[in-house]
Amino acid sequence: MTTASTAPWLLVTASIAATYVWRGAGVYCATRIDPQGRLFAWVTCVSYALLAGLIARMIVLPVGTLSSTPLIDRLLAVGLSFAVYYFGRRRPLRAVLSGVVVFILISALRDAMG
Amino acid sequence: MRLIMSTGQPIGIRFPLIVVPPAKLNGTASTITARSVRRQAWRDASGLPSLVLLTSMTGFGALARDSELGLGWAWLATAGIWGLPGQLAMVELYVSGTGLAAIAVAVGLANARFLPMAVSFMPLLATGLRRPLWLWLLVQLMSINSWAGSLRAFPTVPIALRRNYYVAFAGQCLLAGLLGTGLGYMGAAALPDSVTLGLIFLNPVFFAIILAGTPHRPGQVALLAGALIGPPLFWVNPDWGLLLTGVVGGTMAFLLTGSSSAGSRA
Structure with missing residues (x-):
């Protein structure tokens, strides 16, 4: 049961607005920035670092269901994906699936062993 | 064109799991048309990107139903917010009875x-x-998927046709996301726990690999910096840690690689 007091339309509208603020601010800045310039290069670096941080967090410190799995399983699986990617021929599909399938197998094994 | 069929398709829906390296755009520059670019974008998006969105938004759909948020609202949230971390924050705080202003700030x-x-x-x-x-509208379609996928493909897409590529790629992603939200809401995800975990895990692994494939050298350094300092900073401060990671890691990468590389991309 929910104890929510906010009306759904207000909740969703406010959340959309709170997200679009960043998108809109990005467009506003983007139209005033030189794509060949240093500021653009710096913001691109910030984007990459931010996304890497977000993804690393999802793997190392996940919230929700994933947090019930041992860290070592997650690190092993993602390590395998990177190994397949770099030592194979940089095929994303193959790399991602091998890591995820191994992760599923380890989780199933742990389940089976109780 | 290379066609790779998945051996272990994790869900029952048959997806054309085709991964075409963007460099293999057929034909020379003169034969690349808006139509061929769109078709290429659909092909690029129809593999892992669509699968990842389908599965991750299934999780959001299921959560929305558990939170007694209507399906229409869940769909509007997916299309309107179009960023999973914010969508999850919205639903989780909604259930916990948090006030609207605090929810908006968290999202x-x-x-x-x-x-x-x-x-x-x-x-x-x-x-x-x-x-x-138009940019104010186009920005709404932007997600990690369409951002990374477009940046990957843009070196081989004529500048005038990049909007076509982006809209086709991002549009396909949005459709997969909406489909996933609906499937999750209707409880299609009755899978063994280990498979569910694997599908959730698919999300970060996919993004990690896709980003690792960036040809942009300062970007590669920034990725490494962000991945290393991200978790500790998040652990110190869950609210601001991520933004700090971007600014600190990005600045480090920018300084390390030198500004001479500015404009060397795309």
Whole structure:
């Protein structure tokens, strides 16, 4: 049961607005920035670092269901994906699936062993 | 064109799991048309990107139903917020009875990455655009998927056709996301626990691999910096740690690689 007091339309509208603020601010800045310039290069670096941080967090410190799995399983699986990617021929599909399938197998094994 | 069929398709829906390296755009520059670019974008998006969106938004759909948020609202949230961390924050705080202002701030913080992403991406779509107003609409389609996928493909897409590529790629992603939201809401995800975990895990692993494939050298350094300092900073401060990671890691990468590399991309 929910104890929510906010009306759904207000909740969703406010959340959309709170997200679009960043998108809109990005467009506003983007139209005033030189794509060949240093500021653009710096913001691109910030984007990459931010996304890497977000993804690393999802793997190392996940919230929700994933947090019930041992860290070592997650690190092993993602390590395998990177190994397949770099030592194979940089095929994303193959790399991602091998890591995820191994992760599923380890989780199933742990389940089976109780 | 290379066609790779998955051996272990994790869900029952048959997806054309085709991964075409963007460099293999058929034909020379003179034969690349808006139509061929769109078709290429659909092909690129129809593999892992669609699968990842389908499965991750299934999780959001299921959560929305558990939270007694209507399916229409869940769909509107997916299309309107179009950023999973913010969507999850919205639903989780809604259930916990948090006030509207606090929810909006949390959702905003969880999706703040869209600011630097838009700044570093939208100029690439602006070339030759007669009405810059379109950018305000195009930015709504931006997600990690369409951002990374487009940046990957843009070196082989003529500048004038990049908007076509982006809209086709991102549009396909949005459809997969909406489909996933609906499937999750209707409880299609009755899978063994280990498989469910694997599908959730698919999300970060996919993004890690896709980003690792960036040809942009300062970007590679920034990725490494962000991945290393991200978790500790998040652990210290869950609200601001991520933004700090972007600024600190990005600045480190920018200084380390030197500004001479500015404009060397796309």
